[in-house]
Every structure is written in C-alpha cells, then in structure tokens.
Amino acid sequence: WGVGSVKFDAVSQGYDYYGTLVNTAARVEGVGNGGQVLATRDLYARLEEEGFDLGCVEVTALGPQPLRGLDEPVPLYQLCPAALRGREFAALRLDVENDATDGTTATSIETHSTQVDETPELLLARLVKRQRDSGPLYDHLLRVLQFMETLLKTCPMSWRKETVKTLLKKWHVHPRHPREKEPVERTLAFDVVALIGRVGVAAEEARRVAGSHSNGTDAASSVALSFGARRVQRRRSGGIMSVQSLGGVSPQ
Known part of the structure; x- marks a missing residue:
C-alpha cells in the first residue's frame, strides 16, 4: 500500500514505476490464479482503517508467502465475494520450493x-x-x-x-x-x-504483531486475522465477514 516512484527510463524512452511497493504488487499478482483476488496484510489493514465495507467478502488468511525478490515472506489474504465462497483455487503459483x-x-x-x-x-x-x-x-x-x-x-x-x-x-x-x-x-x-x-x-x-499492539484485544484480532488462529466472524454494515484459515488439519 502506498505510492511508487515514477522515473523516466532512458532505454524504453518512457516513464515506469520503481520501488519495493511496485515489485511487491507485481509478485503478488504473479502468484495468484485466474480470477483469484489477493491482498497483502498492509493493504487489508488500510481497507479496514478507511472503513471499506467487507461485509459481503469472505477473507481467507494464506499466511506469509515467499515472493521472489523480497527479503521477507509477505502475509497474504484471499478476497472472495460471499456469493462465490464455494469457489476453489489451485495452490499459489510460487516459483520456489522448500527453501x-x-x-x-x-x-x-x-x-x-x-x-x-x-x-x-x-x-x-x-x-x-x-x-x-x-x-x-x-x-x-x-x-x-x-x-x-x-x-x-x-x-x-x-x-x-x-x-x-x-x-x-x-x-x-x-x-x-x-x-x-x-x-x-x-x-x-x-x-x-x-x-x-x-x-x-x-x-x-504473529507473536511480533501481538507484541506491537498495546491493546490486548486488538493484538489478538490481528493475530487471528493474519494467520487464521481461529475462525472469526464480524458483523459489519448488516453483513458478515468470514475469516478462515488454511493452516490446520485434523487427522482422521
């Protein structure tokens, strides 16, 4: 979230965008599948701060994801209209393996x-x-x-x-x-x-996020949203925003 740096490129003879912000946006777009809407944690937090109506959007925390060219994994969310909540997407198209x-x-x-x-x-x-x-x-x-x-x-x-x-x-x-x-x-x-x-x-x-909040309730909410520690439901603008995690499984 923010504004990229616009500079004149002597090679292409045109203006282009530079900076970590632009690179992050490109990498996030690159790992998504067709029709899949992804957002970083910073963008999601900004949407909440500005009062963006997420009442009819299902948000799934995907956890930190390694994106090429970035030093740290970036926490990502999947945003899906409630009407399409049953739609399933393939795994993120990460171009790296275990390490x-x-x-x-x-x-x-x-x-x-x-x-x-x-x-x-x-x-x-x-x-x-x-x-x-x-x-x-x-x-x-x-x-x-x-x-x-x-x-x-x-x-x-x-x-x-x-x-x-x-x-x-x-x-x-x-x-x-x-x-x-x-x-x-x-x-x-x-x-x-x-x-x-x-x-x-x-x-x-998640521990760092919790520690950065002086209010314990806000910290707990941030941890839950970022890493799906539990399923959270909020009522906002008469609707329900459902936050789910992909981070756990119970052996049968």
Whole structure:
C-alpha cells in the first residue's frame, strides 16, 4: 500500500514505476490464479482503517508467502465475494520450493542438484536464517521437529505421508522431489522440516504483531486475522465477514 516512484527510463524512452511497493504488487499478482483476488496484510489493514465495507467478502488468511525478490515472506489474504465462497483455487503459483525463504535465486535453483549431503537440520537453519533472533527460533523449531518425528513414528507410513501431504497443501509448501534411491523416511523428514519452517515463521510473525499492539484485544484480532488462529466472524454494515484459515488439519 502506498505510492511508487515514477522515473523516466532512458532505454524504453518512457516513464515506469520503481520501488519495493511496485515489485511487491507485481509478485503478488504473479502468484495468484485466474480470477483469484489477493491482498497483502498492509493493504487489508488500510481497507479496514478507511472503513471499506467487507461485509459481503469472505477473507481467507494464506499466511506469509515467499515472493521472489523480497527479503521477507509477505502475509497474504484471499478476497472472495460471499456469493462465490464455494469457489476453489489451485495452490499459489510460487516459483520456489522448500527453501524459498532463502531469498537467493541461485541457491534455490541449485539446492536440489548439488546439496546432496544436506540434512533436514541444515534446511531448517536456512529457512529461518533471515528472521529476527534466528538462533533462538532455530533452537525452538528444532525441538518441535524432534517432537514431530517422535509423534509420527508411532503411525503407519501411509498415514504419515498422507497427513504431511495434506498439511503441506494447506500451508502452500511444495513437497520435496525424492532424490534417486532416497528412502521414503528421509524424503518425509525434509517435508516435515519445510512445514515446520513455514509454520514457525508464521507463528513468529504473529507473536511480533501481538507484541506491537498495546491493546490486548486488538493484538489478538490481528493475530487471528493474519494467520487464521481461529475462525472469526464480524458483523459489519448488516453483513458478515468470514475469516478462515488454511493452516490446520485434523487427522482422521
């Protein structure tokens, strides 16, 4: 949200827009599917501040998404008219894979061909290294990883694969392409790490949002809206705005 910088381009002999704002808008548009309306958290907050009537719009929090050329994942929302709430869209067209938050295109491309000795722990470290206080966050998520591994080992492999696959889809994380002769257990371990990295970054962002609000109620609302901690319904202008999350699944 804001105004981009307009400059004369000597090559094209015309005026063009420059700046992070313009780049962000282009990247958000690029990851969306046909007919899908996406908005950043900043834009959504500005719409609320200006009293924009969202009573007939269903808003789905997609969580922080890695966008090419930007240092930090950008929290996105999907906006859909209530009359079309049953419409389903494919996963966002992210052009990066598990280590998207690395931010270096070359590294992202080469990861799958050259880093054959990489471990899940190294992948986790790379996923969180751009976050504030990445050291404590890594230590915390490493304990979460150990907990998840212990929890999943008590279940049949078929159930583990299906459950992780469902969670990856809901959090818009690309599954790992198995390497040649790679054990299923190892492939699954990388997928779990990618999932933990995505959710961990979202949770850390939610914690910062909560801490930035002096009013506890406003903070709780911001966290819920940003990352779908729960389903929220607001009555506004005689209508209902429904906010849902794609961030969770209950195993059957």
